[in-house]
Amino acid sequence: MFTTEPVLELEQADIYQGTKLVLGDVSFQIHKGEFVYLIGRTGSGKSSLLKTMYADLWLQHGRGRVAGFPxxxxKPRDVPFLRRKIGIVFQDFxxxxxxxxxxxxxxxxxxTGWTDKAKMTARISEVLMQVGLGTAHKRLPHQLSGGEQQRVVIARAMLNEPMMLIADEPTGNLDPGVSDQIMGVFKQINNAGTAILMATHNYDLLNKFxxxxxxCQDGQVIELKG
Structure with missing residues (x-):
């Protein structure tokens, strides 16, 4: 089903960390297939904003929709269903x-409710191929490099074919050459139609990709004009 509805939409949203207002009056949309960076200093509210999107923090004021969920x-019982529609990639794997x-x-x-063994095996092979790890099924995490571990994390986030990936500093622990490779994986996923919102400190990535x-700046979210 083709829809023009945004994958993510915030309207005059206030983002709280506990009782502290970290970002006020946040309004923006992300559509299918968009690639969006989220930048800002440490403590500027990036992680709180991302956590609100996958319901780790509740939206207390304003409106928001992610993957069709308001x-x-x-409701707490809806959170697992929301998280099946969005993939989450963390810095620590x-x-x-x-x-x-x-x-x-x-x-x-x-x-997340899969029961058919053959379908599970097939889907795992698909996502590992997608991230360039087609032969890594039986390897343990400690046998993989940091970049390979992050590819596994991206594969994990893609398992349920999410409408959107939310990535919080996904290259934060990786050296520049590996970061570029991981960005290549994200770009491929994005080109196939999955929206991506990526928080990053790495301004080199913004220039290269x-x-x-x-x-996030001074308690607000502003769009930088390219």
């Missing part, structure tokens, strides 16, 4: 180090 009316790559991915599929840019 953030301002979200959060992989199970006692399980191989395939078992790490299978855990997520089972947790230009995209729409939002900045």
């Amino acid at each position: 953030l301002d009316q979200l 959060q992989l199970f180090f006692d399980r191989n790559v395939e078992e790490n991915l299978k855990f997520v599929l089972k947790a 230009p995209g729409r840019t939002l900045r």
Whole structure:
């Protein structure tokens, strides 16, 4: 079904961390297939904004919709369904180090309601091919480089074919050459139609891979004009 509805929309949203207002009156939209950077100093509210989008923090004031779910009316029982529609990529990989790559991915599929073993195996192979790790099924995380671990994390985020990927400093722990490779993976995913919102400190990436840019600054989110 083709829709022109934004994948993500915030309207006069106030973003709180506990009782502290970190960003006020935030309004922007992200559409299918867009690639958007989120920049700003440490403590400027980037992570709080991302956490609000995947319902780790509740939207207390204003309106928001992500992947068709109204953030301002979200019920706790809806959160797992929202998170199936968006993939989340963290800086710290959060992989199970006692399980191989395939078992790490299978855990997520089972947790999100998959039961058919053949379909799970096929989907795991698809996402690993997508991130360039087609032969890594049986390897343990400690047998992978940092860049390869991050590819596994991206594959994990893509398992349920999300409408959008939210990435919080995904290249933060990687050296520049590896960061560029990981950006290449994100760009491929984006070119296939998945919207991406990426928080980053790495301004080299913005120059090498230009995209729409939002900045958290002085308690606001402003769009930088290219």
